[in-house]
Amino acid sequence: MTFPLNTWYVACSADELGDKPLGRTICNQAIVFYRAGEGQVAALEDFCPHRGAPLSLGKVCDGKLVCGYHGLEMGCDGKTVAMPGQRVRGFPAIRSYPVQERYGFIWIWPGDPQQADAATIPTLEWHDNAEWAYGGGLYHVKADYRLMVDNLMDLTHETYVHASSIGQPEIDETPCKTTVDGDTVRTSRFMENITAPPFWKAALRGNHLADDVPVDRWQICRFTPPSHVMIEVGVAHAGHGGYDAPAEHKVYSVVVDFITPETDTSMWYFWGMARKFKPEDAELTAQIREGQGKIFAEDLQMLERQQRNILAHPERRLLSLNIDAGGVQSRRIISRIVAAEQAAAAGAPA
């Protein structure tokens, strides 16, 4: 097992889940999601106990999931409610998953339901907050989800992968600093008195700030388990305090990354950006979303080909340089959690 199970993952955005059921594999498990009525979301094995048809090909009627093959009605607890002409009491139950809708996402707990605690879903302060705006998207990537954690915890790759938008040589040239605090890993880099790259010039203009003056730029990556990476990013006109500059001199955002394993070598990558300036400007939100989508798409081929290379050479040890410290520390935390889960599952004290 390469991923924790007793934790909350983002399964889909709230927008993805409409009137119809949604089938999605998460942590190697085929799962169907649907709206069970009155704001309640349900998640079940995507397997009809009658003949094995995928329930996600069915429909939702009055909050019940109806199998599209023979009309079996499934309850959100995994027990069959009814089936035309049948007594269903003896039907085997299918697995039901703890699931929560929060902050515009559907969150799933793929492990032991007894341990699921909605209070441990991370708080996203920017959601439903008039001071903030958010836009994002989803990519399916054929690579181990930890390769994306590595990617996001080492932003030196921006210089090369995203040379025309957010990359610039100063990222490479400025040392980063990685610290670990419990299960949180923080990698930060502060660049002073530099030229803003194209993406940030556009953001400055969007915020009615000059884009042709020197800026201070910062990147503060925060990993928390299982695989969430929040990155504070921004630029301020130089000489106003950088990260701590007053709002009128800077452009500031949080890059939001929820990375959900699909299988051992594929992932659902939910990306987005929350910003604290001009939150009412929907057109700006759309522009940023489009720009970010293009930038993040540049990583996909690299990660998928990296995955294939690693699978072809399983015996090779990769390097762990100082720039890799964020990823290395994050993987260490993941490994510790997975080992504890396995020890607990084996009956030994974790």
Added chain:
Amino acid sequence: MTFPLNTWYVACSADELGDKPLGRTICNQAIVFYRAGEGQVAALEDFCPHRGAPLSLGKVCDGKLVCGYHGLEMGCDGKTVAMPGQRVRGFPAIRSYPVQERYGFIWIWPGDPQQADAATIPTLEWHDNAEWAYGGGLYHVKADYRLMVDNLMDLTHETYVHASSIGQPEIDETPCKTTVDGDTVRTSRFMENITAPPFWKAALRGNHLADDVPVDRWQICRFTPPSHVMIEVGVAHAGHGGYDAPAEHKVYSVVVDFITPETDTSMWYFWGMARKFKPEDAELTAQIREGQGKIFAEDLQMLERQQRNILAHPERRLLSLNIDAGGVQSRRIISRIVAAEQAAAAGAPA
């Protein structure tokens, strides 16, 4: 082995086999079919004994199959007839299959040729019969052929899969009855005084019958080995005797299904409809064929996804409800035949 071998399967429609050879895998065996002259059809291993080229890429000259690579001429008994500049007497023979053209189909016997008896090809009374018209088609489906037998022997799925054409709630609400007579399984359902669903309304209109009056509707599914399912279907204006109503009050057809295993998890599905009304109306034949093709295509995704679910959970037992009795009994007969073939092959009394 999941399918009998000492039996006749439909390999292709007669129309599919023209001047050129046709390559098709049946029961895990790559086979080439061609017209060997004077109405004779031949079926051979699709493997040239010279260098292993597929003979189906060759051509037919004067009833002989000529390999498209180096010109080896193959006889319909699997023995090489000639090859430019070569003495072919010592060439190894390839396997030749018993094959018959009958009722507009090419039938193949993939098992022991000694046991092949053309008299056991089922009789299709509607072929070349002026009172009947026939139209049909072929789908390739990536699922165990028995999932299609299940599908056709339990028509409650029509309510869900084919809701806009032939499905209606009364199918679900009306109990079906399954009987077994030797190797034949019969599942029937009779619905009285109901509204005709769209497909049947169109058929009534096509036959100059009112489509807005109550009808009696029937479905009588008949399975015979290895995997033929004939379904008598029809509607009659209510009050005229239903299934037994005189011809002028009803619309009556036979759904024709020949299901041929390609591999353990894929099939060739020959579907069609033979009707006993307005047989001379070629346009109506084309209309019905198009409508039926669309309806049957609705099953394909369900079966292919069901197959994937079953492969992912090989340990799970599926339910066998009363509505499944037709499929269950049909599978039981298939299993018995397969077991007998295997026992015979092992030298034990069957």
Added chain:
Amino acid sequence: MTFPLNTWYVACSADELGDKPLGRTICNQAIVFYRAGEGQVAALEDFCPHRGAPLSLGKVCDGKLVCGYHGLEMGCDGKTVAMPGQRVRGFPAIRSYPVQERYGFIWIWPGDPQQADAATIPTLEWHDNAEWAYGGGLYHVKADYRLMVDNLMDLTHETYVHASSIGQPEIDETPCKTTVDGDTVRTSRFMENITAPPFWKAALRGNHLADDVPVDRWQICRFTPPSHVMIEVGVAHAGHGGYDAPAEHKVYSVVVDFITPETDTSMWYFWGMARKFKPEDAELTAQIREGQGKIFAEDLQMLERQQRNILAHPERRLLSLNIDAGGVQSRRIISRIVAAEQAAAAGAPA
């Protein structure tokens, strides 16, 4: 192992390798090729020692290969030259391959670098020779490279596979002669007083020779290890000496085939034609290239399907007829070389 390693293969045409690196798998090894400056070509494992990214997704700066992920600069000896902010002395080296640019191709030695000797690259007299013109192309074929050797060393297949261009019954009817001289296999066929097939009629017209008179035609195939096949082909107006006829009575070319294993069951097939008439006519070169490309494409499906048939029946022995002698002898030489390499690798005297 089905192919020699201590030998030169064509990796790509010189035209394929421009400013950007080129990734290509050869003999089961993923390799990146690039121009390291001043006419020097380099070939390395396509695996960045930092995090396993494919170096072929990077770029070339001042002759150094720069990884597209985090900017590692790789030298053409497989040792890391530099990386922003890093000391690279301890970085593990990646494999570097002997590589040569010659005759419009990039040649690679996938085996022991110590044994690489550029003097053993075959001489291509027609390159950069004003008396000759050359045109060619590349096909990727999903088949064992030896199936292409068989194909080219037995041209009877032209009668069937290329019936509309270069095939004619006289090929089949005329015996061929195969001789072995050291590691060279030669299969020749001389046809006298025949009608030229369409391809050669066009070549005669292109050379201002009558195309409606009888001709003598010849095919002389020469295999040399590892898998080069050069075929002298041509026609002369009959009665002038055939192969030895003076230039003004004949059309004469060399079919050039370099066959490079990609994996055990796929290959890169470099094909072309060098001709000794009207070398200055670029339009004729383009015409011949287009015609040859179409003809050679006809072989691909046959070889790929033959490969699938052989994989499905690994136990079957194929026939080795007199027409197959060229391929059989060539494979014998290949096997001997492979066995010698393996014996040497095992420490035994070869």
